[in-house]
Amino acid sequence: MTWDATRALAEQLDRGLSAPGAIDAARFASFLEVQKELGLVHGARALCRHLRPYLIAEQDYAAVGRAAERIAAALERVARRALTDAGLAEELGLSADERALAAVDPGGGPFLTVGRLDMMVTEGGFQFIELNADSPAGITDQLLVEQTLMELPHMAPLRGRAGLRTPAPHRGLIRALLEGYAAWGGRAPRPTIAIVDWATVDTSAEFKVLSALLSADGHRTRILDPDELEYDGARLSAGGEAIDLVYRRVITQELIERRGVDHPLVRAYRDRAAYVANSLRTKPLNKKAAFAVLSDPAFSGLFSPEQRAAIAAHIPWTRRVRPGRTAWKGREVDLVELILGEQESFVLKPNDEYGGKGVLLGWQTPPDAWREAVRGVGEQLAIVQERSRSRTARMPTFRDGIVQEEVYFDLCPFVFAGRMEGAMVRLSASAVSNVSAGGGVTGLLIVDDARMSREDTRHV
Incomplete structure (x- = not known):
């Protein structure tokens, strides 16, 4: 791996921060306030407090993508087998109710529309430690970081520079939702979309960003609490308006525990009256014991040679x-x-x-x-x-002046219908870097050093 190949560019950005007037207390406060206005928040807390995106070499990003896609495919094999193999379902810790719900065939579309792998960068490599297959958050972070962090003065030398690019996970999500809807049999050219989660969740700002993006693409989009949904045996609706596609952010376990298996969303899903993504059969993927199945040689026959190689290299x-x-x-x-x-x-x-x-x-x-x-x-x-011995990174932030802070970081790739696009980059002073546990985020900048060098030479 070449994780240190981007060090020179990081040092260039940090030197720009030390220039007179680059960042002072007022500009930093404004930077945080703009995040709150745009929705780069968890609850009321601005999420990006560090002043540099995470830089990754193009070849490293590609290597992460290949591995992430193979691991996601291997986990899907585990989940599909658990639908019919009671012993494997028991190994994963699935309850009888969870097995029954996972057994419901929702029709066409991908098994997993969107998942997020939690990944640690280690000395000389990387390891995946979890998969969020139920309700992965952070998909709009990259877009909002580009509208906030990347607009600061010290980032100006990077704008439009050859050899640099940013991923677009929000586009990966929208593409996977619409392709899944079509594969399921949806016929509306512009399906009406509901983003469904409890009204009180701390990630609600993300839903507003996604709703605006979908609306800009011509989709009638509503953000709904599960209690607003109705089902009459033929169509899923809210306030009399039919819903074609549900982007489900409500966690399956919480929905069933609070409202039961006869909730309108569950009944419409069973009857294939609306396309629901992620489907309610992803629960086996979300069990952390799925990683024990990957890791245990007793189950190696489930996987292809390429998947076994990825497991050996990247699963602790x-x-x-x-x-x-x-x-x-x-x-x-x-x-x-x-x-x-x-x-x-x-x-x-x-x-x-x-x-x-x-x-x-x-x-x-x-x-x-x-x-x-x-x-x-x-x-x-x-x-x-x-234990995966994660590398730390020195990242600049502002505390009565620019300081370099040693932080733990996770690189968490998104996989949309089997294809990786972008990643959530989490930063924390703690080894547990979850945003809900107080961590923050930054953006991801993909660096093609060879192309940058060629372009720089042309302009000499």
Whole structure:
């Protein structure tokens, strides 16, 4: 990998920050305020506080894309098999209700319309540690960073420069939604679209941005709480207006727990009265135990040679936590004793949570609390995952002047109907970098050093 190939460009941007008048307290405050106006927020908090996008070499971006697409395809194989294999469904920790819902065939369209892999950049490579296949957020971050961070004075030398490009995950989403709708059998040339989630969620600003983009493309688009939906046995609607396509952001588990399996959205989905993306059969993909299936050699027959190679290179050792023997670094060990004895080598995660909830980092957890968590896993399914030693990055921010801050970062690729486009870049002072746990974001800038050098030579 060539993760350091972009260092010279990063240093150039940082020098620009030190120029007189580049960034002062007033301009930084305005930068944050514009984010709030545009919707680059979590709740009321502006998300981008660092003053440089994450730079990635073109060849590294391509390598991440190949691996992400293969891992997503491998996880889809796991989910599809779990629909008919009770043993695999049990391995994933699917409840009877979840199995029944996943078994409903929604018709055509991709199995997974949009997913986001959480990825850590390590020394010499990268590893995928989770997949959000239910309600991935952050798809409009890149667009909004380009309208805020990229407009600051110190970024001016990059605008229009050959050899630099930014991805467009929002376009990847819209394309996947409309292609999925057509494959499902949708006939409306401009389907009416509902973005559905609870009215109180902290990510509601993102829905407004997406709604504006879809409306600009000619689609009647509404942002709806699940309680606003109605189904009469023939059409899904809200306030008397029919809905053709649902971009489902409400989390399946929360919808079923709060409103039950007879909610209008679920009934319309069962009857194929509206196209719903993501479908309600992605739950197996969202279980963290799916990574234990990828990691365990006992399941290797599920995957193609290319997928097995990607798993070996980019999936950390992962197991469901339960009594028994397992293989670890070429030897057979008792799993619980291993987790207790090698605490600093592992991360504990609930099988079915999100936003970093319940995650315990062995190297940061008091031994007594770690033992209690491991011994208490029987009450809630959990996985143990080998620690991925993430690289950190020095990123400029403003605190009474420009300072360089050492931050953890995740590069989280989006996969739309099997194709990668862009990534959410999360930054945090903590090793758990989820935005809902207090982390921030920045943009992604893809750098083709060879093309930049050719263009620079032409202008000498």
